[in-house]
Amino acid sequence: MQKAFFLFIALLVTGGMVRANDEDSLTAQLVQQIKMMDSVNKAMKYxxxxxxxxxxxxxxxxxxxxxxxxxxxxxxxxxxxxxxxxxxxxxxxxxxxxxxxxxxxxxxxxxxxxxxxxxxxxxxxxxxxxxxxxxxxxxxxxxxxxxxxxxxxxxxxxxxxxxxxxxxxxxxxxxxxxxxxxxxxxxxxxxxxxxxxxxxxxxxxxxxxxxxxxxxxxxxxxxxxxxxxxxxxxxxxxxxxxxxxxxxxxxxxxxxxxxxxxxxxxxxxxxxKVIILGIGALIAGLIKFFKKKKQDETLVYEPVPAPPADEQSNTPNA
Known part of the structure; x- marks a missing residue:
């Protein structure tokens, strides 16, 4: 599945389906998506x-x-x-x-x-x-x-x-x-x-x-x-x-x-669902990385709601 996913992205990029003036916005989405995923993964209490x-x-x-x-x-x-x-x-x-x-x-x-x-x-x-x-x-x-x-x-x-x-x-x-x-x-x-x-x-x-x-x-x-x-x-x-x-x-x-x-x-x-969430942002992100444009540290991140805290007892495994 992963190989097919990135092949699809490559076809979109080389096919020119993303306009150049959309790159900044879409790259911001990529960074937001990555930070959101990282935030969710860290918040989970196993x-x-x-x-x-x-x-x-x-x-x-x-x-x-x-x-x-x-x-x-x-x-x-x-x-x-x-x-x-x-x-x-x-x-x-x-x-x-x-x-x-x-x-x-x-x-x-x-x-x-x-x-x-x-x-x-x-x-x-x-x-x-x-x-x-x-x-x-x-x-x-x-x-x-x-x-x-x-x-x-x-x-x-x-x-x-x-x-x-x-x-x-x-x-x-x-x-x-x-x-x-x-x-x-x-x-x-x-x-x-x-x-x-x-x-x-x-x-x-x-x-x-x-x-x-x-x-x-x-x-x-x-x-x-x-x-x-x-x-x-x-x-x-x-x-x-x-x-x-x-x-x-x-x-x-x-x-x-x-x-x-x-x-x-x-x-x-x-x-x-996961592919849909990230596909547009990933396309723009790849373009951005290849062209080596702006640093993405300046992008504003709005965090998503954190998942519920773990209420059950037993050994947590972060």
Whole structure:
């Protein structure tokens, strides 16, 4: 993705699409953008080790090589920085150690909790996932019509990047899809993990490009079992006399019939969002640097609002 991005910039510059008298303004935007990104990165307060969710229903054992961003800061990233509509039940985000909101060639897991009830898993061994994929592709038309009405690009599920697998012992379901957004010539990776509990599920959705599939696959075993429901909330704690049984089974979780709202895949526009934010400024900046004109120390910087402070306890990892 990075190579294609800079090739595009080079074509714009050599094609003369930026007028010379716009250079000062656009270079100022470049400096503002870089300072904003630096400010946001420094303000983020990450956590490692054992992280307990505020609702007390589950916790994460963040492994070495990863870092966790709490729910409030994650909402700031998803809505204010990445331009997604507000999301419900966000529990946080998990980044590789070198990752972050603006990191290139990286990915992130968005963590959510859905109190849908106890999901029965008796049908897990009987599902034909290839047939399911065909049905999902057939149902795209109506869903995409609604997405387009609300200003989102259409979505086409190209195929499985990782066929669904259910670990019945640990109650963990995971799979990955290859997704095409609108008329884009590149595909996006949507890697999902679902952990079943007594009263609902924890979902971990990986945001990445297809070029990062191998990176995600390499790391996936490190994160499959880091989420743990607390005592009294585990799958084994289910009490049929008082607990609600979910209306959906394992197959519905994979098919997305539970979570597939219009904005559910908006997270995956993160990479496009970052490119849009900086592309005009970067073009002018490259011209400016090549021509070795003014120093940019004189440019005025207006800082963006800082992300929310970290309110959860545990070991911070700046």
């Amino acid at each position: 956590q490692t080790g054992v992280v307990k969710f505020s609702n007390g229903i589950a916790q994460l054992n963040v492994p070495q090589g990863f870092k966790y961003l709490n729910a409030e800061q994650s909402n700031f990233v998803l809505t204010d920085l990445w331009g997604n509509p507000p999301q419900e039940n966000i529990m946080g985000m998990l980044f590789p150690e070198a990752g972050g909101p603006y990191a290139d060639s990286s990915y992130a897991f968005i963590i959510k909790y859905n109190p849908m009830g106890y999901v029965k898993d008796e049908d897990a061994d009987k599902i034909n996932y290839d047939e399911m994929l065909t049905e999902m592709q057939k149902e795209e038309k109506d869903a995409n019509a609604e997405r387009l009405k609300q200003g989102y690009p259409s979505i086409h599920i190209v195929g499985w990047a990782q066929k669904p697998f259910y670990d019945k012992t640990n109650k963990v379901l995971h799979w990955a899809k290859r997704i095409q957004f609108g008329t884009e010539d590149h595909q996006t990776l949507n890697y999902d993990i679902r952990i079943l509990g007594r009263k609902g599920i924890l979902s971990m959705n990986a945001v990445a490009s297809m070029s990062e599939l191998e990176m995600v696959k390499k790391d996936i075993n490190k994160v499959l079992h880091i989420a743990e429901f607390t005592d009294g909330n585990k799958y084994s704690d289910f009490d049929p006399k008082i607990d609600k049984v979910a209306a959906w089974g394992i197959g519905a979780l994979v098919a997305g019939k539970v979570l597939a709202k219009v904005g559910a895949f908006a997270f995956l526009g993160k990479f496009l």
